[in-house]
Structure formats: structure tokens, C-alpha cells
Amino acid sequence: MTWDASLLWQFDLLILPMVIICAIAALSFKDLVSCAVISGAFSFLMCLLWTEMLAVDVAFTEAAVGAGVSTVLLLGTALHVKRKSKD
DSSP states (O other), rough: OOOOOOHHHHHHHHHHHHHHHHHHHHHHHOHHHHHHHHHHHHHHHHHHHHHOOOOTHHHHHHHIIIIIHHHHHHHHHHOOOOOOOOO
């Protein structure tokens, strides 16, 4: 399958703002579970960008480790952490 070069910039313009929004949201949320979910979404969007750049091996690693394993570990940790104050 070949990529149509005229559509790639449109795909980039669609994904890039979502990546930036996910990065800012992950840094600004105070809830750890929300941060874990947003970081998983960030990794998934980066996986799409790596695939678009034809770096399939990097995209597969990002999907498996970044969006998969890391998100599960962060969610598990966030659910076991107890907060001392109610900010």
C-alpha cells in the first residue's frame, strides 16, 4: 500500500494538535488516573504518527510499551496510591 503524499499533511494537522493537547492535559491534571489515561492516549497518537512516517517498528514498540504496558502500570499504581489531603 502506498501513501498519497497530498493527504499526509492533512493527517499531520489532525493528529498534531491532539498530541499537544494530550501533553498539556497530562501535565495539568491533578488526578493520577486521568494522567495515566491521557498519557496512554498520547502514546497511541504518537504511534499513529510513527506509522505515518513508515517507522513501523518504532510504532509497534510505542503501541506495546507506551500505550499498553506503561498505561496499565500507571493505572495500577494510581489506584493503589492514597492521597493524604483533599486538594
